[in-house]
Amino acid sequence: MELSTAIAICGAALAAGLAGCGSSLGVGIAGEAGAGVLTEDPKKFGLVLLLQALPGTQGIYGLLAGFLIMNKIGLLGGQLVSLTIQQGLAIAFAALPVGIVGLVSGIAQGKTSAASIQLIAKRPEEAGKAVILPAMVETYAVLGLLMTVLLLNGIKI
Amino acid sequence: MKLRVNPNRMELLRLRRRLAIARRGHKLLKDKQDALIKQFIALVKENKELREEVERELQSAYLNFIGARAVMSGRSLEEALLIPGIRSYLKVGKVNLMSVFVPRFDFMQEGDPANYGFWETSGELDAALYSFIKLLPKLIKLAEMEKAVILLADEIERTRRRVNALEYVLIPQLEETISFITMKLDEVERAALTRLMKIKEIVRKH
Amino acid sequence: MERDFRYTYAATRIRCLEKELLPLSFFHRLIGASSLSEVRKILEETVYGIREGEEFDVLWERESRRTLSIVKDVLPNKRLKDFFSYSYDIFNLKVLLKNKLLAKRGMKKNWDILVDMGTVPVDKMISIVENEQYVYLPFHKKDSVYIIWDLLDRMEKAELDTKFVDLFLDKLYFNFMLNEAREMGESFLVEYIKLLIDLTNIMTFFRAKFAGRSKSFLSDVLISGGFVDEDRLVDVYQDNLDSFVKVLHYSPYSGLVEKMAALFEQGQDLASLEKLKDNYLIETLKNCKFVMFGIQPIVAFMVAKDMEIKNLRIVITGKQAGLSEGILKERLRYVYV
Numbered sequence: 001m002e003l004s005t006a007i008a009i010c011g012a013a014l015a016a017g018l019a020g021c022g023s024s025l026g027v028g029i030a031g032e033a034g035a036g037v038l039t040e041d042p043k044k045f046g047l048v049l050l051l052q053a054l055p056g057t058q059g060i061y062g063l064l065a066g067f068l069i070m071n072k073i074g075l076l077g078g079q080l081v082s083l084t085i086q087q088g089l090a091i092a093f094a095a096l097p098v099g100i101v102g103l104v105s106g107i108a109q110g111k112t113s114a115a116s117i118q119l120i121a122k123r124p125e126e127a128g129k130a131v132i133l134p135a136m137v138e139t140y141a142v143l144g145l146l147m148t149v150l151l152l153n154g155i156k157i
Numbered sequence: 158m159k160l161r162v163n164p165n166r167m168e169l170l171r172l173r174r175r176l177a178i179a180r181r182g183h184k185l186l187k188d189k190q191d192a193l194i195k196q197f198i199a200l201v202k203e204n205k206e207l208r209e210e211v212e213r214e215l216q217s218a219y220l221n222f223i224g225a226r227a228v229m230s231g232r233s234l235e236e237a238l239l240i241p242g243i244r245s246y247l248k249v250g251k252v253n254l255m256s257v258f259v260p261r262f263d264f265m266q267e268g269d270p271a272n273y274g275f276w277e278t279s280g281e282l283d284a285a286l287y288s289f290i291k292l293l294p295k296l297i298k299l300a301e302m303e304k305a306v307i308l309l310a311d312e313i314e315r316t317r318r319r320v321n322a323l324e325y326v327l328i329p330q331l332e333e334t335i336s337f338i339t340m341k342l343d344e345v346e347r348a349a350l351t352r353l354m355k356i357k358e359i360v361r362k363h
Numbered sequence: 364m365e366r367d368f369r370y371t372y373a374a375t376r377i378r379c380l381e382k383e384l385l386p387l388s389f390f391h392r393l394i395g396a397s398s399l400s401e402v403r404k405i406l407e408e409t410v411y412g413i414r415e416g417e418e419f420d421v422l423w424e425r426e427s428r429r430t431l432s433i434v435k436d437v438l439p440n441k442r443l444k445d446f447f448s449y450s451y452d453i454f455n456l457k458v459l460l461k462n463k464l465l466a467k468r469g470m471k472k473n474w475d476i477l478v479d480m481g482t483v484p485v486d487k488m489i490s491i492v493e494n495e496q497y498v499y500l501p502f503h504k505k506d507s508v509y510i511i512w513d514l515l516d517r518m519e520k521a522e523l524d525t526k527f528v529d530l531f532l533d534k535l536y537f538n539f540m541l542n543e544a545r546e547m548g549e550s551f552l553v554e555y556i557k558l559l560i561d562l563t564n565i566m567t568f569f570r571a572k573f574a575g576r577s578k579s580f581l582s583d584v585l586i587s588g589g590f591v592d593e594d595r596l597v598d599v600y601q602d603n604l605d606s607f608v609k610v611l612h613y614s615p616y617s618g619l620v621e622k623m624a625a626l627f628e629q630g631q632d633l634a635s636l637e638k639l640k641d642n643y644l645i646e647t648l649k650n651c652k653f654v655m656f657g658i659q660p661i662v663a664f665m666v667a668k669d670m671e672i673k674n675l676r677i678v679i680t681g682k683q684a685g686l687s688e689g690i691l692k693e694r695l696r697y698v699y700v
Contacts, residue, residue, distance in 0.1 A: 036375030274529025
């Protein structure tokens, strides 16, 4: 395997790893808050689960970006495409938006979700608003993914 | 009703003396009664004022205390009041008021009513305790006065009974008896006179 | 990662429980109740759940016990759990030391009011005080021994009043709490304790003035460690209240002390001052509503619950004493929700 491929793989790892970290932290925070609510009021399980799952999307985006990169460099098909160093680096850089944004937005969304869980703890009738707030954070994770996808598409091999 | 006495001159003299004494006693007692009533009315008036004042203050002190009990937990309140900060001394004496011995309380207190810390205790408790402390001497003064009023009332009652006994029983009795004896004596005198005249006439006829 | 995430579970659970807190309208309903049996009926609908034939006094203790156990349940570590129980230790210690003094005067001991909510079990506390092994107390080992010995010694020599048992132990307590909060790195707890110290000091200032106490007494009893330097309060003690207000002008308490000073000059009504103080505490802690991650909601909940119990006691004791609705409404403290 060439160094350039290794660099590209590093990009894929970053995309999936960072975004996964963000998601797991976010889901963790929201989960703790969820446990707090469920201790007092187990009937809210459905809503709490939805809110807890929201920060999980970043991980999925990261995974998706990782697959795209693997696909691009032929890691999935078993036939490695030969890359120049420049191409490898470009792929690694392209992976960064979804990774970094996933990490930060995952945590941020986790916090918002936890706060929203507190909101439904106090006012169950405001559940709709409670879901919208963390969903706003999602936008930027999606934008990060979009950027990564566009960049990957732009790189000619 | 007259007394059962021998209607003789000795008795008359004795009764006259008794009547004179009774009259003087009656007058004295009457004067005493008047003075007592005057004193009594003054005391009752003063007493009433003090009682109203005490009741007013007691009410506000209780209001404070209720407040303190409401804002502090039972345990904290008991802890705060565990060691009393005030020492009170009461000396009981007697004074002679119009020949009535009324009690005199000498009350003294020293120390600090708010004998506890400031955290977890309420200022309302301070206010309540300070007003209780200010109130206690007045309360004791009130007790002293009320007792004096009761004793005075008793004395007035007793004096009035004596005055009445003198006025409506003893003096009329004496007077009646005296007039009875006088009449009796007159009667005897007249009888003696008639007898004498009768004897004289018999003597002259012979 | 922010360390405050340790309290996410706790804060959220507390948020659920905040729903149980009784709103102002509830208290007005209670005040409007025509009889005590109606009061009981209204209370039955709440978490207080008064049972048949139960005295009202039982409720308060049961509820504060429940609150403490919830708080202890949600807090993540033992040190924090203990933090909120030390006040009961100090309480027991005060009772026992005072009992010791009572026994010296030949009076009967009264242990009934000891409470088993502290970090040290009651029987152990009794043996600590009876055997004078103050080193086993949870508060700064060496300091507390020294302070208690010094206290008892000076009591013996009649240099100090018995009230200094409370005053010294309060100081010890706040000092210790401040230290604990600092060592745990909980800046909010530090602020909270400082707030309590300041409010206690401000109230002490007025209460000392009310009782006509000396300047040196005030400097002996004010607690150090608050935001406001206690010496500055002592300095203006003998001046008129304006200079007191001026001293606190640039502190967070300027609004509070202005109102307090005005009220005090009107009629020395300490009850209203207490109410202002309680309201200030609740009002300050209301900011905790906007804090999602951190220990703030938990502390605020405890204080809110305390205040709620206080309010209920005000209403029910007042009802029992036959106070008018107007007086009760006036005495009512702010509610957290």
